[in-house]
Amino acid sequence: MVTKEVEKLLLKVQKPGRYTGGELNQVVKDKEKVDVRFAFCFPDTYEVGMSHLGMKILYSQFNSVEHIWCERVFAPWLDMEELMIKNNIPLYALESGDPISDFDFIGFTLQYELSFTNVLNMLKLGNIPIYSKDRTELKQIVVAGGPCACNGEPIADFIDLFFIGEGEEVDLEVIELFRKCRSENKSKQEFLQLAAQIKGVYVPSLYDVEYNEDGTIKAVTPKNGAPAKIEKRLIMDMDNVYYPDNFVVPMVEIVHDRAVQEIFRGCIRGCRFCQAGFIYRPVREKSIDAIDRQCRALCENTGYDEVSLSSLSSSDYSKAVELLSRLNEWSNDEKVSISLPSLRVDGFTDDIMSKIKTVRKSGLTFAPEAGSQRLRDVINKNVKEDELLNTCHVAFNGGWNKVKLYFMIGLPTETMDDVVAIPKLGMSVVGEYHKCENRPKNKGVTVTVSTSSFVPKPFTPFQWEPQDTKAQLIEKQNKIKETINTRKITYNYHDADTSFLEAVFARGDRRLCKAMAKASEKGFHFDGWSDCFSLEKWMDIFKECGIDPTFYANRRREFDEILPWDHIDYGVSKEFLIKECKKAYANATTEHCRQKCNNCGAAKYKGGVCFEKRQSMV
């Protein structure tokens, strides 16, 4: 719905289709007839947010409940934001066009640390006080979930409650509690205290944090009956958990413009830098029958001719080939193509290749993450160089001639030898192309080597590690540039400044809230976009607030230090993470979950891969 006031602005901005709603399959209800209005906010642009699967799932699920109306809200791009401010138009939800201040819940999904300023900015654009303590009534409850909720401390002063883990069940429980509290005329404070009793709910205002003189945390103390440890929520029965048979189909092109079918959650691998590999444990698969049924319904209801099978490391689905065969039974006739976006180097077999390229062919992307075998062992990315080369061989012979390789620089224990190994691996791939007899005729090979800077994340074995300084990272980037001696390799690298800020927020504590508020006051937004990001401006803010950002980004923590997120429990024990960290220093790898149980702690959820029969046991 577009109001008259908004309509006046639309022809003055880029891609106005982002601000109108009205797409196929959007849900419109009568606001007089619903009980709870939920504004689901994605703190980034429409094109990014509409590509996000979690939002699609929760949007449909909330709306499947008669008395809840969930609407979508995205951050307006700079041109639209400016006009909205100039014309006094508050941030509105797309379905009704109503300002978000009218809503009972304002929910954010936190996918990326650099979107934190957008969270505050969106509240501001909605004329909602940013501090939790300034919103005193039982309305405009600001909630947040998603991976970055695992350490929400840098925005703890602004969020009323965090959802820890997977949202399908806990979100609805909190909404029900809200209805009950409102009908009983309870206060917001009473509601929050009761909500804190729900498993998977973290109410930051119910915890006091004390600090030592050296700046580390002395103690985190719960009050008013809040639990000492907040346990994550997760769904064990993946076949029966809610999954939408319908997506809102955007009219303007978005980043991932296709149907998305989830095939499992979690990852068996345990790469030591990867937060997702730990916080989503254990691996829980959907059955082939469920995937096939859901996938088909989605394609029929949306009209998409492409569906992507979504998970971490999708080729680790235990029956990947069987699944693809089943989907191919109808997908070819219906002219639907199937893509597997997250393929491991060792998962790209002839069999899988033939089934995903039947309709269309795209570029190939692999992530060896580190150049040398030693460093790949350190990070537990159990991929060997000859596996990568073999895979590329198969792909080149199958008609591909573009490969993208992703790496990280600044990984723990990295030396210049490891850095130089990155372009060398790229050159080996180029060499492999010329060995292929069936390579595409008259076409050269393009290998893109991309490096990002390692950001240590909570709940990983590297959560105690310092991040490389900017100078170190730039030296490494330059070394790679120098080493590349062929035009067949394109080198891209991620800006070290944004990685630094990401590292500060990722492992930050509550004292950063002050800097966040200041940044919001100064109108910071879209920090994840080079159009807006300025580390210089952030450094000014840190200075103003008396905060040393290197304390968070570049400091090595001791194993016995109390970390800002220690009171959150994702099922993986700290002992296990310490053991993994020590193994990394010894260049020792850890077997994946299907080879051997390594006692990470996730078996306490009594399901998933932890209770699968291992092949070695059959």
Added chain:
Amino acid sequence: MKNVRVWFKKDFECRYISHLDLNRCMLRAVHKSKIPVWHTEGFNPHPFITFALPLSLGFRGERETMDMRLTEDFDFEEIVKRLNTCLPNGIRVFDVTEPVLKPGKIAFALFDIKLTSDSISPANLCSELNVLFSKEEILIDKKTKSGIKEINIKPYLSDYSLSANDEYVHLSIKLPAGSQENVNPTLIINAAEKYLDKEIYSDITRLDILTEEETPFE
């Protein structure tokens, strides 16, 4: 194989999507509808659809057309029904016909334009526009592929009417359209903004597309 011409309106939220987005939107709707249409046979097979005359972003369209090719006989009314269930509400198919004319026959388009300005009343805006339109020459910069070019839009102001009511100025105008010569009514709005030095809001509807003989395109 049989070519069919699909007639639709583009309005509401859907007026804010570009021609490329409309194309994608229609492709998905055709795919979803399972109407037996001919697909291209290249690397990325997709339903073969063509539009007679693209509509600018922001315009409403009353009589827009899209051609596609059926691989087997299919009831026209069923096509209307199915496409409408597969399209967003802002795009409504109202008829399917057998194409009579080739899109190359299009020569004019008829526009209905509502103009308002925050700084001047509709009656005054109307009289200022009357003065402007009666000038000998109205020059305006036009962005072309080869850069900005100054053109005179006066020759295109041959068939129009201007009137005002309490809310807006009503401009009804016929402009050259099609592959030979195409004049976007936004040029006239731009000229008005430049010469009257005012911010003008416009609400543009393309009512119809016409042939050289000024009969409706069919």
